[in-house]
Amino acid sequence: MGARQAIVVDWGTTSFRAWLVDLDTAERLGEIPSGRGMKDVAAAEYPAYCHAMLSRWRERPDPPPVYMAGMVGAPTGWLFAPQPPLPVSAADLAAQVVAAPGLPDAWIIPGCRVDTADPDRVDVMRGEEVQIFGALALLDRRDGILCLPGTHSKWATVEDGRITDFHTFMTGEMYRAALDATILGQGVPASAPWDEAAFLKGLEAARQPGGLLNRLFTARGRRLYRDLGPEAVPSYLSGLLIGEEFRAAAEMAPSADPVPLIGAEPLRRPYEAAARAFGRAKQWVPAADATVRGCIDVIRQRP
Protein backbone atom coordinates (compact mmCIF):
# COMPACT_ATOMS: atom_id res chain seq x y z
CA MET A 1 0.00 0.00 0.00
CA GLY A 2 2.94 2.35 0.63
CA ALA A 3 3.23 3.16 -3.06
CA ARG A 4 0.02 5.20 -2.95
CA GLN A 5 0.80 6.89 0.31
CA ALA A 6 3.45 9.46 1.21
CA ILE A 7 4.60 11.55 4.13
CA VAL A 8 4.70 15.33 3.70
CA VAL A 9 6.97 17.22 6.06
CA ASP A 10 6.88 20.98 6.63
CA TRP A 11 10.03 21.64 8.64
CA GLY A 12 10.73 25.30 9.21
CA THR A 13 13.06 27.31 11.37
CA THR A 14 10.72 27.21 14.36
CA SER A 15 8.30 24.32 13.75
CA PHE A 16 7.94 20.76 12.44
CA ARG A 17 4.71 19.34 11.05
CA ALA A 18 4.07 16.17 9.10
CA TRP A 19 1.13 14.49 7.40
CA LEU A 20 0.51 10.98 6.11
CA VAL A 21 -1.43 11.40 2.88
CA ASP A 22 -3.29 9.24 0.38
CA LEU A 23 -1.97 10.16 -3.05
CA ASP A 24 -5.09 9.05 -4.92
CA THR A 25 -7.65 10.94 -2.89
CA ALA A 26 -5.38 13.72 -1.53
CA GLU A 27 -6.79 12.84 1.88
CA ARG A 28 -4.84 13.36 5.08
CA LEU A 29 -4.64 10.04 6.92
CA GLY A 30 -2.74 11.30 9.92
CA GLU A 31 -0.90 14.32 11.31
CA ILE A 32 2.01 15.04 13.60
CA PRO A 33 1.03 18.55 14.60
CA SER A 34 4.21 19.79 16.22
CA GLY A 35 7.88 19.11 16.67
CA ARG A 36 11.11 21.02 17.03
CA GLY A 37 12.10 23.63 14.44
CA MET A 38 15.38 23.26 12.56
CA LYS A 39 17.05 25.88 14.74
CA ASP A 40 16.42 23.67 17.78
CA VAL A 41 17.96 20.52 16.28
CA ALA A 42 21.69 20.15 15.54
CA ALA A 43 22.28 19.80 11.79
CA ALA A 44 23.97 16.42 12.26
CA GLU A 45 20.81 15.17 13.97
CA TYR A 46 18.36 16.07 11.19
CA PRO A 47 18.09 12.49 9.77
CA ALA A 48 17.76 10.87 13.20
CA TYR A 49 15.25 13.43 14.45
CA CYS A 50 13.15 13.13 11.30
CA HIS A 51 13.31 9.34 11.46
CA ALA A 52 12.20 9.33 15.08
CA MET A 53 9.34 11.75 14.47
CA LEU A 54 8.01 9.70 11.54
CA SER A 55 8.64 6.20 12.95
CA ARG A 56 4.97 5.44 13.56
CA TRP A 57 4.34 5.67 9.79
CA ARG A 58 7.65 4.28 8.59
CA GLU A 59 8.00 1.10 10.64
CA ARG A 60 6.25 -1.22 8.24
CA PRO A 61 7.37 -3.47 5.38
CA ASP A 62 6.71 -0.97 2.60
CA PRO A 63 7.23 2.47 4.23
CA PRO A 64 5.86 5.52 2.42
CA PRO A 65 8.39 7.99 0.98
CA VAL A 66 9.04 11.32 2.70
CA TYR A 67 8.82 14.65 0.84
CA MET A 68 9.95 17.93 2.30
CA ALA A 69 9.74 21.49 1.00
CA GLY A 70 11.05 24.78 2.34
CA MET A 71 13.99 25.58 4.58
CA VAL A 72 15.35 22.00 4.68
CA GLY A 73 16.80 22.72 1.22
CA ALA A 74 18.36 26.09 2.09
CA PRO A 75 22.13 26.58 2.47
CA THR A 76 21.59 26.55 6.23
CA GLY A 77 19.27 23.50 6.06
CA TRP A 78 19.62 19.74 5.78
CA LEU A 79 21.16 19.84 2.31
CA PHE A 80 21.46 22.76 -0.09
CA ALA A 81 19.15 21.97 -3.02
CA PRO A 82 19.86 24.56 -5.74
CA GLN A 83 16.70 26.17 -7.09
CA PRO A 84 15.92 25.52 -10.78
CA PRO A 85 15.15 28.61 -12.88
CA LEU A 86 11.64 29.53 -14.05
CA PRO A 87 9.39 28.49 -15.67
CA VAL A 88 8.62 25.62 -13.33
CA SER A 89 5.69 23.17 -13.18
CA ALA A 90 4.88 20.55 -10.55
CA ALA A 91 6.33 17.97 -12.97
CA ASP A 92 9.58 19.97 -13.23
CA LEU A 93 9.90 19.98 -9.46
CA ALA A 94 9.14 16.26 -9.29
CA ALA A 95 11.96 15.61 -11.74
CA GLN A 96 14.44 17.58 -9.65
CA VAL A 97 13.89 16.44 -6.08
CA VAL A 98 17.10 15.78 -4.16
CA ALA A 99 17.67 12.80 -1.86
CA ALA A 100 18.00 13.83 1.80
CA PRO A 101 21.22 12.19 3.02
CA GLY A 102 20.90 9.86 5.97
CA LEU A 103 17.23 8.93 5.57
CA PRO A 104 16.12 6.32 3.02
CA ASP A 105 13.51 7.34 0.45
CA ALA A 106 13.36 10.93 1.74
CA TRP A 107 13.34 13.80 -0.75
CA ILE A 108 13.78 17.53 -0.76
CA ILE A 109 11.74 19.63 -3.21
CA PRO A 110 14.16 22.27 -4.46
CA GLY A 111 12.19 25.56 -4.74
CA CYS A 112 12.73 27.73 -7.79
CA ARG A 113 14.32 30.99 -8.89
CA VAL A 114 14.01 33.90 -11.29
CA ASP A 115 17.07 33.99 -13.51
CA THR A 116 17.37 36.71 -16.16
CA ALA A 117 20.06 38.57 -18.08
CA ASP A 118 19.40 41.61 -15.88
CA PRO A 119 22.06 41.48 -13.14
CA ASP A 120 19.67 42.27 -10.32
CA ARG A 121 16.58 40.46 -11.63
CA VAL A 122 17.30 37.35 -9.64
CA ASP A 123 14.83 36.12 -7.03
CA VAL A 124 14.40 32.97 -5.00
CA MET A 125 11.64 31.02 -3.30
CA ARG A 126 11.71 27.84 -1.29
CA GLY A 127 8.52 26.27 0.01
CA GLU A 128 6.10 28.72 -1.57
CA GLU A 129 6.34 26.90 -4.93
CA VAL A 130 4.52 23.86 -3.54
CA GLN A 131 1.98 26.16 -1.87
CA ILE A 132 1.34 27.74 -5.26
CA PHE A 133 0.69 24.37 -6.91
CA GLY A 134 -1.44 23.36 -3.95
CA ALA A 135 -3.50 26.55 -4.10
CA LEU A 136 -4.02 26.14 -7.85
CA ALA A 137 -5.36 22.62 -7.25
CA LEU A 138 -7.58 23.70 -4.36
CA LEU A 139 -8.92 26.65 -6.38
CA ASP A 140 -9.13 24.63 -9.61
CA ARG A 141 -7.04 27.17 -11.54
CA ARG A 142 -4.04 27.08 -13.85
CA ASP A 143 -3.45 30.81 -14.34
CA GLY A 144 -3.32 34.11 -12.53
CA ILE A 145 -1.46 36.08 -9.89
CA LEU A 146 -1.21 34.75 -6.35
CA CYS A 147 0.01 36.46 -3.19
CA LEU A 148 1.78 34.50 -0.44
CA PRO A 149 2.13 36.77 2.60
CA GLY A 150 4.97 36.10 4.98
CA THR A 151 8.37 37.06 6.31
CA HIS A 152 9.32 37.27 2.65
CA SER A 153 6.04 37.71 0.79
CA LYS A 154 5.85 36.37 -2.75
CA TRP A 155 3.69 37.53 -5.64
CA ALA A 156 3.74 34.88 -8.33
CA THR A 157 2.46 34.79 -11.88
CA VAL A 158 1.19 31.41 -13.08
CA GLU A 159 0.49 30.56 -16.71
CA ASP A 160 -0.96 27.22 -17.80
CA GLY A 161 0.09 25.54 -14.56
CA ARG A 162 3.65 26.86 -14.55
CA ILE A 163 5.19 29.52 -12.37
CA THR A 164 6.53 32.03 -14.91
CA ASP A 165 7.54 34.97 -12.72
CA PHE A 166 7.55 36.16 -9.12
CA HIS A 167 8.69 38.99 -6.88
CA THR A 168 9.68 38.81 -3.24
CA PHE A 169 8.85 41.60 -0.78
CA MET A 170 10.59 41.61 2.60
CA THR A 171 7.40 42.83 4.26
CA GLY A 172 7.27 40.67 7.38
CA GLU A 173 10.97 40.86 8.10
CA MET A 174 11.19 44.65 7.67
CA TYR A 175 8.11 45.05 9.88
CA ARG A 176 9.90 43.16 12.66
CA ALA A 177 13.17 45.03 12.04
CA ALA A 178 11.45 48.44 12.06
CA LEU A 179 9.74 47.66 15.37
CA ASP A 180 12.70 45.95 17.05
CA ALA A 181 15.69 47.85 15.70
CA THR A 182 14.64 51.46 14.94
CA ILE A 183 13.33 54.53 16.75
CA LEU A 184 9.82 53.71 15.47
CA GLY A 185 9.50 50.89 18.00
CA GLN A 186 10.63 52.91 21.02
CA GLY A 187 8.08 52.77 23.81
CA VAL A 188 5.77 50.51 21.81
CA PRO A 189 4.21 47.76 23.97
CA ALA A 190 5.38 44.24 23.06
CA SER A 191 1.87 43.00 22.37
CA ALA A 192 -0.50 45.63 21.10
CA PRO A 193 -4.01 44.71 19.94
CA TRP A 194 -4.87 44.94 16.24
CA ASP A 195 -6.04 48.47 15.44
CA GLU A 196 -7.92 48.52 12.15
CA ALA A 197 -8.11 52.34 11.98
CA ALA A 198 -4.34 52.65 12.42
CA PHE A 199 -3.79 49.91 9.83
CA LEU A 200 -5.92 51.77 7.29
CA LYS A 201 -4.00 55.00 8.00
CA GLY A 202 -0.80 53.12 7.27
CA LEU A 203 -2.24 51.74 4.02
CA GLU A 204 -3.23 55.25 2.97
CA ALA A 205 0.21 56.65 3.85
CA ALA A 206 1.79 53.94 1.67
CA ARG A 207 -0.17 55.18 -1.35
CA GLN A 208 1.44 58.63 -1.14
CA PRO A 209 4.73 59.44 -2.84
CA GLY A 210 8.04 59.63 -0.99
CA GLY A 211 9.33 56.09 -1.07
CA LEU A 212 9.42 53.70 1.87
CA LEU A 213 12.40 55.30 3.70
CA ASN A 214 10.36 58.50 3.93
CA ARG A 215 6.94 56.91 4.44
CA LEU A 216 8.20 54.92 7.46
CA PHE A 217 9.23 58.13 9.21
CA THR A 218 5.63 59.39 9.11
CA ALA A 219 5.13 57.06 12.08
CA ARG A 220 7.53 59.29 14.04
CA GLY A 221 5.96 62.62 13.07
CA ARG A 222 2.41 61.36 13.60
CA ARG A 223 3.31 60.00 16.99
CA LEU A 224 4.91 63.24 18.16
CA TYR A 225 2.34 65.68 16.76
CA ARG A 226 -0.69 63.85 15.48
CA ASP A 227 -2.96 60.91 16.03
CA LEU A 228 -0.77 57.88 16.64
CA GLY A 229 -0.50 56.44 20.14
CA PRO A 230 2.31 54.00 20.97
CA GLU A 231 -0.03 51.00 20.97
CA ALA A 232 -1.22 51.90 17.44
CA VAL A 233 2.28 51.90 15.92
CA PRO A 234 2.45 48.17 15.06
CA SER A 235 -0.83 48.26 13.13
CA TYR A 236 0.18 51.50 11.40
CA LEU A 237 3.54 50.05 10.32
CA SER A 238 1.82 46.84 9.23
CA GLY A 239 -0.51 48.88 7.01
CA LEU A 240 2.37 50.95 5.67
CA LEU A 241 4.48 47.94 4.71
CA ILE A 242 1.66 45.77 3.35
CA GLY A 243 0.38 48.80 1.45
CA GLU A 244 3.84 49.30 -0.07
CA GLU A 245 3.82 45.61 -1.03
CA PHE A 246 0.43 45.87 -2.78
CA ARG A 247 1.47 49.12 -4.49
CA ALA A 248 4.75 47.72 -5.78
CA ALA A 249 3.27 44.32 -6.73
CA ALA A 250 0.70 46.01 -8.97
CA GLU A 251 3.53 47.99 -10.57
CA MET A 252 5.60 44.85 -11.23
CA ALA A 253 2.81 42.64 -12.57
CA PRO A 254 0.29 45.20 -13.83
CA SER A 255 -3.14 43.95 -12.88
CA ALA A 256 -6.08 44.99 -10.76
CA ASP A 257 -7.49 41.46 -10.61
CA PRO A 258 -8.40 39.94 -7.27
CA VAL A 259 -5.60 37.78 -5.88
CA PRO A 260 -5.91 34.59 -3.87
CA LEU A 261 -3.99 34.94 -0.59
CA ILE A 262 -2.09 31.90 0.70
CA GLY A 263 -0.72 32.35 4.19
CA ALA A 264 -0.65 31.57 7.88
CA GLU A 265 -3.66 32.56 9.98
CA PRO A 266 -2.07 35.53 11.84
CA LEU A 267 -1.56 37.31 8.49
CA ARG A 268 -5.14 36.80 7.36
CA ARG A 269 -6.70 39.90 8.90
CA PRO A 270 -4.14 42.46 7.69
CA TYR A 271 -3.79 40.98 4.19
CA GLU A 272 -7.52 40.63 3.67
CA ALA A 273 -7.97 44.23 4.82
CA ALA A 274 -5.27 45.38 2.38
CA ALA A 275 -6.74 43.34 -0.47
CA ARG A 276 -10.15 44.92 0.18
CA ALA A 277 -8.67 48.42 0.29
CA PHE A 278 -6.87 47.83 -3.03
CA GLY A 279 -9.98 46.24 -4.58
CA ARG A 280 -8.25 42.88 -4.96
CA ALA A 281 -9.98 40.74 -2.33
CA LYS A 282 -10.38 37.05 -3.16
CA GLN A 283 -10.11 33.66 -1.42
CA TRP A 284 -7.92 32.93 1.58
CA VAL A 285 -6.08 29.58 1.43
CA PRO A 286 -4.45 28.37 4.68
CA ALA A 287 -0.75 27.85 4.07
CA ALA A 288 -0.70 24.33 5.55
CA ASP A 289 -3.53 23.18 3.24
CA ALA A 290 -1.60 24.56 0.27
CA THR A 291 1.64 22.89 1.38
CA VAL A 292 0.07 19.45 1.79
CA ARG A 293 -1.89 19.61 -1.44
CA GLY A 294 1.08 21.03 -3.40
CA CYS A 295 3.41 18.28 -2.21
CA ILE A 296 0.81 15.69 -3.20
CA ASP A 297 0.63 17.18 -6.69
CA VAL A 298 4.41 17.12 -7.00
CA ILE A 299 4.65 13.54 -5.71
CA ARG A 300 1.97 12.41 -8.17
CA GLN A 301 4.29 13.52 -10.99
CA ARG A 302 7.18 11.40 -9.76
CA PRO A 303 8.21 8.65 -12.17
Place this chain on the structure above:
Amino acid sequence: MGARQAIVVDWGTTSFRAWLVDLDTAERLGEIPSGRGMKDVAAAEYPAYCHAMLSRWRERPDPPPVYMAGMVGAPTGWLFAPQPPLPVSAADLAAQVVAAPGLPDAWIIPGCRVDTADPDRVDVMRGEEVQIFGALALLDRRDGILCLPGTHSKWATVEDGRITDFHTFMTGEMYRAALDATILGQGVPASAPWDEAAFLKGLEAARQPGGLLNRLFTARGRRLYRDLGPEAVPSYLSGLLIGEEFRAAAEMAPSADPVPLIGAEPLRRPYEAAARAFGRAKQWVPAADATVRGCIDVIRQRP
Protein backbone atom coordinates in the same frame (compact mmCIF):
# COMPACT_ATOMS: atom_id res chain seq x y z
CA MET B 1 33.29 90.58 26.97
CA GLY B 2 30.90 87.67 27.54
CA ALA B 3 28.14 89.40 25.62
CA ARG B 4 29.94 88.80 22.32
CA GLN B 5 30.95 85.26 23.09
CA ALA B 6 28.85 82.11 23.41
CA ILE B 7 29.24 78.40 24.01
CA VAL B 8 27.84 76.03 21.41
CA VAL B 9 27.11 72.48 22.59
CA ASP B 10 26.48 69.51 20.31
CA TRP B 11 25.23 66.84 22.68
CA GLY B 12 24.03 63.71 20.96
CA THR B 13 23.10 60.21 22.02
CA THR B 14 26.69 58.98 21.92
CA SER B 15 28.91 62.10 22.05
CA PHE B 16 29.36 65.54 23.60
CA ARG B 17 31.28 68.38 21.94
CA ALA B 18 31.43 72.06 22.80
CA TRP B 19 33.00 75.19 21.35
CA LEU B 20 33.62 78.68 22.72
CA VAL B 21 32.90 81.06 19.85
CA ASP B 22 33.32 84.75 19.03
CA LEU B 23 29.95 85.95 17.79
CA ASP B 24 31.38 88.85 15.79
CA THR B 25 33.98 86.95 13.80
CA ALA B 26 32.41 83.45 13.97
CA GLU B 27 35.80 82.25 15.14
CA ARG B 28 36.21 79.25 17.40
CA LEU B 29 38.15 80.31 20.50
CA GLY B 30 38.28 76.89 22.14
CA GLU B 31 36.93 73.36 21.89
CA ILE B 32 36.03 70.51 24.20
CA PRO B 33 36.38 67.68 21.71
CA SER B 34 34.71 64.82 23.55
CA GLY B 35 32.51 63.94 26.47
CA ARG B 36 29.84 61.44 27.37
CA GLY B 37 26.77 61.04 25.15
CA MET B 38 23.29 61.58 26.61
CA LYS B 39 22.68 57.85 26.86
CA ASP B 40 25.66 57.58 29.24
CA VAL B 41 24.49 60.31 31.61
CA ALA B 42 21.41 59.99 33.86
CA ALA B 43 18.76 62.54 32.83
CA ALA B 44 18.75 64.11 36.30
CA GLU B 45 22.49 64.76 35.91
CA TYR B 46 22.29 66.66 32.62
CA PRO B 47 22.63 70.15 34.17
CA ALA B 48 25.47 69.15 36.50
CA TYR B 49 27.35 67.27 33.79
CA CYS B 50 27.03 70.13 31.35
CA HIS B 51 28.06 72.65 34.01
CA ALA B 52 31.13 70.60 34.89
CA MET B 53 32.14 70.13 31.27
CA LEU B 54 31.87 73.86 30.52
CA SER B 55 33.26 75.19 33.82
CA ARG B 56 36.53 76.40 32.30
CA TRP B 57 34.56 78.89 30.16
CA ARG B 58 31.79 79.69 32.60
CA GLU B 59 33.72 80.48 35.77
CA ARG B 60 34.19 84.18 35.20
CA PRO B 61 32.23 87.28 36.15
CA ASP B 62 30.26 87.52 32.91
CA PRO B 63 29.94 83.92 31.68
CA PRO B 64 28.94 83.38 28.03
CA PRO B 65 25.53 81.86 27.35
CA VAL B 66 25.18 78.22 26.30
CA TYR B 67 23.25 77.18 23.17
CA MET B 68 22.41 73.59 22.35
CA ALA B 69 20.76 72.02 19.32
CA GLY B 70 19.71 68.48 18.56
CA MET B 71 18.71 65.61 20.81
CA VAL B 72 18.80 67.64 24.04
CA GLY B 73 15.40 69.00 22.99
CA ALA B 74 13.85 65.64 22.13
CA PRO B 75 11.17 63.96 24.30
CA THR B 76 13.91 61.67 25.61
CA GLY B 77 16.38 64.57 26.10
CA TRP B 78 16.99 67.29 28.67
CA LEU B 79 13.68 69.04 28.05
CA PHE B 80 11.15 68.50 25.28
CA ALA B 81 11.25 71.64 23.12
CA PRO B 82 8.30 71.40 20.69
CA GLN B 83 9.33 72.06 17.10
CA PRO B 84 7.79 75.17 15.45
CA PRO B 85 6.17 74.59 12.05
CA LEU B 86 7.74 75.72 8.77
CA PRO B 87 8.67 78.12 7.34
CA VAL B 88 11.50 78.84 9.76
CA SER B 89 14.42 81.30 9.62
CA ALA B 90 17.38 81.65 11.96
CA ALA B 91 15.54 84.61 13.50
CA ASP B 92 12.45 82.47 14.09
CA LEU B 93 14.55 79.89 15.91
CA ALA B 94 16.26 82.62 17.95
CA ALA B 95 12.87 83.87 19.10
CA GLN B 96 11.79 80.42 20.22
CA VAL B 97 14.73 79.02 22.17
CA VAL B 98 13.76 77.31 25.42
CA ALA B 99 15.61 77.72 28.73
CA ALA B 100 17.36 74.51 29.81
CA PRO B 101 16.23 73.91 33.39
CA GLY B 102 18.96 73.72 36.04
CA LEU B 103 21.65 75.68 34.19
CA PRO B 104 21.60 79.49 34.13
CA ASP B 105 21.61 81.20 30.73
CA ALA B 106 21.53 77.89 28.82
CA TRP B 107 19.18 77.53 25.87
CA ILE B 108 17.80 74.78 23.66
CA ILE B 109 17.19 75.51 19.98
CA PRO B 110 13.91 73.78 19.21
CA GLY B 111 14.25 72.24 15.72
CA CYS B 112 11.35 72.56 13.31
CA ARG B 113 8.57 70.55 11.69
CA VAL B 114 6.50 70.18 8.56
CA ASP B 115 2.85 70.71 9.44
CA THR B 116 0.22 70.45 6.70
CA ALA B 117 -3.46 69.62 6.33
CA ASP B 118 -2.47 66.25 4.89
CA PRO B 119 -2.68 63.79 7.80
CA ASP B 120 0.60 62.07 7.03
CA ARG B 121 2.56 65.06 5.73
CA VAL B 122 4.14 65.73 9.08
CA ASP B 123 7.91 65.58 9.45
CA VAL B 124 10.38 66.59 12.12
CA MET B 125 14.02 67.65 12.41
CA ARG B 126 16.11 68.52 15.41
CA GLY B 127 19.69 69.67 15.01
CA GLU B 128 19.78 69.69 11.22
CA GLU B 129 18.03 73.08 11.12
CA VAL B 130 21.09 74.83 12.60
CA GLN B 131 23.31 72.86 10.22
CA ILE B 132 21.23 74.16 7.33
CA PHE B 133 21.63 77.78 8.43
CA GLY B 134 25.33 77.15 9.04
CA ALA B 135 25.83 75.62 5.60
CA LEU B 136 23.99 78.51 3.95
CA ALA B 137 26.33 80.97 5.69
CA LEU B 138 29.45 78.94 4.84
CA LEU B 139 28.34 78.59 1.20
CA ASP B 140 27.05 82.18 1.01
CA ARG B 141 23.62 81.09 -0.20
CA ARG B 142 20.01 81.81 0.69
CA ASP B 143 18.23 79.33 -1.60
CA GLY B 144 18.33 75.78 -2.87
CA ILE B 145 18.04 72.15 -1.88
CA LEU B 146 20.43 70.68 0.69
CA CYS B 147 21.02 67.07 1.68
CA LEU B 148 22.01 66.14 5.24
CA PRO B 149 22.98 62.45 5.28
CA GLY B 150 22.58 60.54 8.52
CA THR B 151 20.65 58.02 10.56
CA HIS B 152 17.63 60.02 9.45
CA SER B 153 18.75 61.86 6.31
CA LYS B 154 17.06 65.17 5.55
CA TRP B 155 16.53 66.86 2.20
CA ALA B 156 15.55 70.46 2.81
CA THR B 157 14.30 73.23 0.54
CA VAL B 158 15.44 76.75 1.44
CA GLU B 159 13.94 79.93 0.00
CA ASP B 160 15.26 83.39 0.84
CA GLY B 161 16.98 82.16 3.98
CA ARG B 162 14.01 80.19 5.32
CA ILE B 163 13.49 76.45 5.47
CA THR B 164 10.23 75.98 3.58
CA ASP B 165 10.03 72.19 3.22
CA PHE B 166 11.92 69.02 3.99
CA HIS B 167 11.68 65.23 3.83
CA THR B 168 13.28 62.68 6.12
CA PHE B 169 14.61 59.36 4.83
CA MET B 170 15.46 56.65 7.37
CA THR B 171 18.46 55.60 5.31
CA GLY B 172 21.10 55.12 7.98
CA GLU B 173 18.80 53.46 10.46
CA MET B 174 17.30 51.03 7.93
CA TYR B 175 20.80 50.17 6.71
CA ARG B 176 21.75 49.18 10.26
CA ALA B 177 18.45 47.32 10.80
CA ALA B 178 18.76 45.40 7.51
CA LEU B 179 22.28 44.28 8.39
CA ASP B 180 21.65 43.55 12.07
CA ALA B 181 18.10 42.25 12.11
CA THR B 182 17.36 40.50 8.77
CA ILE B 183 18.56 37.55 6.72
CA LEU B 184 20.56 39.94 4.52
CA GLY B 185 23.18 40.37 7.25
CA GLN B 186 23.65 36.65 7.95
CA GLY B 187 27.29 35.66 7.65
CA VAL B 188 28.37 39.20 6.84
CA PRO B 189 31.62 40.16 8.60
CA ALA B 190 31.21 42.88 11.25
CA SER B 191 33.71 45.19 9.58
CA ALA B 192 33.89 44.87 5.83
CA PRO B 193 36.01 47.28 3.75
CA TRP B 194 34.27 49.79 1.47
CA ASP B 195 33.61 48.17 -1.91
CA GLU B 196 32.92 50.82 -4.54
CA ALA B 197 31.88 48.31 -7.23
CA ALA B 198 29.30 46.72 -4.91
CA PHE B 199 28.09 50.19 -3.87
CA LEU B 200 27.52 51.14 -7.52
CA LYS B 201 25.66 47.87 -8.14
CA GLY B 202 23.38 48.76 -5.24
CA LEU B 203 22.81 52.27 -6.62
CA GLU B 204 21.89 50.78 -9.98
CA ALA B 205 19.53 48.25 -8.38
CA ALA B 206 17.78 51.11 -6.58
CA ARG B 207 16.99 52.79 -9.90
CA GLN B 208 14.97 49.77 -11.08
CA PRO B 209 11.27 49.38 -10.29
CA GLY B 210 9.97 47.09 -7.56
CA GLY B 211 9.98 49.25 -4.47
CA LEU B 212 12.40 48.98 -1.58
CA LEU B 213 10.91 45.82 0.01
CA ASN B 214 11.65 44.01 -3.25
CA ARG B 215 14.89 45.76 -4.11
CA LEU B 216 16.42 44.82 -0.74
CA PHE B 217 15.85 41.13 -1.43
CA THR B 218 18.05 41.33 -4.54
CA ALA B 219 20.92 41.16 -2.05
CA ARG B 220 19.76 37.65 -1.16
CA GLY B 221 19.37 36.38 -4.74
CA ARG B 222 22.64 37.93 -5.88
CA ARG B 223 24.46 36.40 -2.98
CA LEU B 224 23.10 32.90 -3.61
CA TYR B 225 23.40 32.85 -7.41
CA ARG B 226 25.37 35.85 -8.64
CA ASP B 227 28.18 38.19 -7.89
CA LEU B 228 27.83 39.28 -4.29
CA GLY B 229 30.24 37.94 -1.66
CA PRO B 230 29.37 38.29 2.04
CA GLU B 231 31.95 41.07 2.55
CA ALA B 232 30.35 43.08 -0.32
CA VAL B 233 26.85 43.07 1.20
CA PRO B 234 27.26 46.20 3.39
CA SER B 235 28.44 48.33 0.45
CA TYR B 236 25.71 46.90 -1.79
CA LEU B 237 22.99 47.68 0.79
CA SER B 238 24.47 51.13 1.35
CA GLY B 239 24.23 51.82 -2.39
CA LEU B 240 20.70 50.43 -2.54
CA LEU B 241 19.42 52.56 0.34
CA ILE B 242 21.25 55.77 -0.57
CA GLY B 243 20.14 55.25 -4.17
CA GLU B 244 16.53 54.92 -3.01
CA GLU B 245 17.00 58.15 -1.02
CA PHE B 246 18.29 60.07 -4.05
CA ARG B 247 15.55 58.62 -6.27
CA ALA B 248 12.76 59.52 -3.87
CA ALA B 249 14.22 62.93 -2.98
CA ALA B 250 14.24 63.94 -6.64
CA GLU B 251 10.60 62.80 -6.87
CA MET B 252 9.59 64.84 -3.80
CA ALA B 253 11.40 68.08 -4.67
CA PRO B 254 11.75 67.82 -8.45
CA SER B 255 15.20 69.06 -9.35
CA ALA B 256 18.36 67.77 -10.94
CA ASP B 257 20.49 70.57 -9.42
CA PRO B 258 23.66 69.69 -7.58
CA VAL B 259 23.08 69.50 -3.83
CA PRO B 260 25.47 70.51 -1.06
CA LEU B 261 25.99 67.58 1.31
CA ILE B 262 26.26 68.32 5.04
CA GLY B 263 27.32 65.33 7.09
CA ALA B 264 29.78 63.44 9.25
CA GLU B 265 33.00 62.23 7.63
CA PRO B 266 32.16 58.48 7.48
CA LEU B 267 29.22 59.27 5.19
CA ARG B 268 31.25 61.38 2.80
CA ARG B 269 32.47 58.66 0.47
CA PRO B 270 29.12 56.92 -0.14
CA TYR B 271 27.11 60.13 -0.45
CA GLU B 272 29.61 61.78 -2.75
CA ALA B 273 29.63 58.64 -4.91
CA ALA B 274 25.82 58.65 -5.04
CA ALA B 275 25.70 62.38 -5.84
CA ARG B 276 28.14 61.82 -8.73
CA ALA B 277 26.14 58.87 -10.05
CA PHE B 278 22.94 60.94 -9.97
CA GLY B 279 24.70 63.96 -11.52
CA ARG B 280 24.14 66.08 -8.41
CA ALA B 281 27.65 66.36 -6.95
CA LYS B 282 28.48 69.60 -5.13
CA GLN B 283 30.31 70.76 -2.00
CA TRP B 284 30.78 68.69 1.14
CA VAL B 285 30.29 70.61 4.40
CA PRO B 286 31.46 68.85 7.59
CA ALA B 287 28.53 68.57 9.99
CA ALA B 288 30.41 70.04 12.95
CA ASP B 289 31.34 73.18 10.97
CA ALA B 290 27.73 73.61 9.97
CA THR B 291 26.50 73.11 13.55
CA VAL B 292 28.88 75.70 15.01
CA ARG B 293 28.24 78.27 12.33
CA GLY B 294 24.47 77.71 12.37
CA CYS B 295 24.28 78.18 16.12
CA ILE B 296 26.29 81.38 15.80
CA ASP B 297 23.83 82.68 13.22
CA VAL B 298 20.87 81.86 15.45
CA ILE B 299 22.52 83.44 18.51
CA ARG B 300 23.26 86.61 16.52
CA GLN B 301 19.52 87.03 16.02
CA ARG B 302 18.77 86.87 19.74
CA PRO B 303 17.31 90.08 21.17
